[in-house]
Ligand code: URP
């Protein structure tokens with residue numbers, strides 16, 4: 377099967393050009409100047425399918441490097457399965473996800489990874505890979521890290537938060553970072569001071585402060601900035617490259633910037649919720665509404681300027697990329713677990729479907745350039761997590777993961793049941809985007825076009841990743 381995407385503007389992280397994209401089978405065969413001929417023949421005549429992208433952008437498929445499909449968490453499990461979550465991703469122009477396989481204290485890392493492979497295999501609409509959560513750092517799990525690279529898992533996540541669940545103390549973090557420095561793995565860190573947060577949670581609840589808003593009060597920015605600093609110092613000491621996930625506090629970005637100015641391999645991701653939503657308007661919504669917006673790190677105060685600072689960090693490259701931390705829970709039966717006690721609200725927001733659109737809106741409003749949009753949603757995730765060349769770029773030999781994006785189109789997000797995530801609400805309901813995902817190709821197959829959805833479970837394949845291609 378050959379496909380020619382004609383008439384569009386091909387956008388990369390470094391520029392834009394009028395070009396036609398020829399797809400042969402699962403890969404990109406050529407990027408051609410418009411109207412190119414082959415031995416005197418019009419290319420469009422010889423191909424099996426022509427996609428007209430006139431007036432539209434042709435960009436590499438989105439890579440969401442932080443999702444939690446089916447994650448057992450907070451006394452329940454994230455409501456998107458690999459099937460429903462990757463279908464929603466495809467609808468939104470994301471053609472690769474990197475989810476988190478989980479190892480808990482007392483479990484074998486190999487078993488946790490095998491369990492995630494079993495959940496995802498044959499279910500995914502788009503390509504997928506895994507980071508490894510190590511929730512119990514001990515001699516066995518450290519030894520198990522040796523084989524991760526061979527499995528194509530080149531990044532792992534530690535938690536300074538959630539004592540009793542995924543938490544690692546500083547001694548465990550130090551040992552895991554020493555190991556990762558040896559192996560060249562990327563350490564991903566949930567940087568919040570969990571034990572101190574737990575004290576504040578207990579005190580707030582004792583004062584009768586039980587509303588969702590107090591989730592944000594307990595998880596104060598100092599808790600994030602302190603943990604970020606500590607992680608950076610442990611990374612500096614050990615030489616382990618560090619990637620801080622879901623950064624939301626401007627003081628945490630400042631810590632990243634200081635470390636990067638020193639030349640340290642320190643990186644940060646933020647998420648759409650930290651760019652658009654706030655403590656006051658969303659976590660502080662009337663009644664129990666704020667539960668929809670409970671996630672960790674929490675939404676931050678707009679009065680304190682965190683959201684503007686996240687956009688600035690994306691412009692200055694103190695933050696390198698945007699993932700969703702997609703971890704959806706329904707209000708009914710899930711978020712509801714925390715009525716009368718904010719600490720029992722399962723943590724997470726669902727956004728996997730909307731990341732490309734939400735970040736494109738940043739182009740419309742002038743927060744980022746068109747090229748930066750491609751960079752933070754696709755090219756850098758590919759480089760950061762060892763997939764670049766195959767993913768994150770429109771070039772001969774790359775997988776034909778391509779999105780045709782219409783800047784004249786319009787997307788009303790999450791009104792009624794217009795989203796495809798397995799959730800009974802959306803944190804993004806009412807958001808209007810001046811752009812539209814028109815066509816989505818994954819490895820040469822059209823998953824989405826104006827006629828609707830053509831994907832299927834099992835099309836998506838596991839991507840074995842190499843070491844990070846982003847290190848200084
Ligand atoms: O609230 C969140 N972020 N839930 C998912 C788990 C995590 O910490 O990433």
Ligand code: ZN
Pocket residue numbers: 566621622672673
């Ligand atoms: Zn986390």
Ligand code: ZN
Pocket residue numbers: 442443444701703
């Ligand atoms: Zn997460």
Ligand code: ZN
Pocket residue numbers: 782785786812813814
């Ligand atoms: Zn359209």
